[in-house]
Amino acid sequence: MADAPPGPAPQRFDGRVVLITGGGSGIGAVTAARFAAAGATVVVADLDGDRARATAADLPGALGIELDVSDESAVAAAIAGQPRYGSGDGGVDILVNNAAVCDAASFDEISRRAWDRDIAVSLTGSYLMSQAVLPSMTARGAGVIVNVASVNAVGFYGNEAYSAAKAGLLSLTRSLAVGYGKHGIRCNAVVPGTIATPIWQQRVDRDPAILERLKRWYPLGRVGTPQDVAAAIAFLAGDDASWITGVALPVDGGLLAGNGPMTDDIFGR
Ligand SMILES: NC(=O)c1ccc[n+]([C@@H]2O[C@H](COP(=O)([O-])OP(=O)(O)OC[C@H]3O[C@@H](n4cnc5c(N)ncnc54)[C@H](O)[C@@H]3O)[C@@H](O)[C@H]2O)c1
Numbered sequence: 001m002a003d004a005p006p007g008p009a010p011q012r013f014d015g016r017v018v019l020i021t022g023g024g025s026g027i028g029a030v031t032a033a034r035f036a037a038a039g040a041t042v043v044v045a046d047l048d049g050d051r052a053r054a055t056a057a058d059l060p061g062a063l064g065i066e067l068d069v070s071d072e073s074a075v076a077a078a079i080a081g082q083p084r085y086g087s088g089d090g091g092v093d094i095l096v097n098n099a100a101v102c103d104a105a106s107f108d109e110i111s112r113r114a115w116d117r118d119i120a121v122s123l124t125g126s127y128l129m130s131q132a133v134l135p136s137m138t139a140r141g142a143g144v145i146v147n148v149a150s151v152n153a154v155g156f157y158g159n160e161a162y163s164a165a166k167a168g169l170l171s172l173t174r175s176l177a178v179g180y181g182k183h184g185i186r187c188n189a190v191v192p193g194t195i196a197t198p199i200w201q202q203r204v205d206r207d208p209a210i211l212e213r214l215k216r217w218y219p220l221g222r223v224g225t226p227q228d229v230a231a232a233i234a235f236l237a238g239d240d241a242s243w244i245t246g247v248a249l250p251v252d253g254g255l256l257a258g259n260g261p262m263t264d265d266i267f268g269r
Pocket residue numbers: 021022023024025026027028045046047048051067068069070097098099100101121125148149150151191192193194195196197198199200
């Protein structure tokens with residue numbers, strides 16, 4: 001029997017500049033590593049500059065920068081200012097809007113300040129970053145934005161401010177996809193379910209079994225890994241997805257497809 005034909009080659013990103021916000025931790029750091037391994041020049045941008053630089057130091061050709069995505073002048077300086085990135089025209093080819101914070105307070109207790117911060121980082125930060133990179137993408141007639149949303153954008157799983165910000169981010173995803181498609185620019189979102197990252201650390205410290213317990217809600221029987229999300233981001237960012245724009249891709253082990261425990265209750269399984 002003849003050998004099976006080789007599968008498709010993994011997507012390469014040689015010569016592309018990929019900027020990942022919140023790239024110093026969790027999903028962002030693993031995504032940075034994935035793009036770097038695929039040949040991209042990666043810019044790891046994080047509020048925590050030490051973490052950004054430490055993440056970049058492990059990746060060939062990567063640069064770590066301190067950046068608060070909610071700070072308009074800092075965003076302008078990081079994108080339009082020096083240094084220019086990569087060896088091409090210095091512009092960002094692929095932007096991953098991944099930075100977010102999630103205040104733990106309940107709705108009756110969340111302060112105006114905490115509410116504003118969740119919106120400022122996830123939603124306003126993605127607007128500022130996108131607005132900053134779009135002129136050079138438009139001039140080049142090419143570019144990709146991938147927004148990291150959440151299942152909280154679609155259904156309610158706690159954290160009202162975070163959920164509202166992520167729902168807004170899905171709307172922004174569609175707006176940019178439709179508005180900038182004519183310039184050869186694509187914009188998509190990934191919609192992750194529970195992913196074991198440092199964002200969960202406080203909850204895990206309080207309740208060490210929490211991630212284990214959450215598994216039963218996931219049709220695929222486990223919570224996600226940062227690698228699961230990084231793979232979906234890379235797919236949407238690459239040429240394999242060249243006719244895909246404006247979508248919100250669940251990366252959620254089937255959570256949004258339906259409710260397994262409820263189905264089991266209905267049928268007494
Ligand atoms: N972990 C999950 O269960 C989960 C689920 C759905 C969606 N997400 C989303 O995935 C993304 C990454 O989350 P994670 O789990 O890797 O979290 P994480 O806490 O490990 O990483 C978030 C990073 O964002 C950085 N950051 C915070 N505020 C910033 C700002 N103003 N400017 C720049 N950087 C800032 C932090 O310093 C941190 O390094 C977020 O958008 C999050 O909402 C996570």
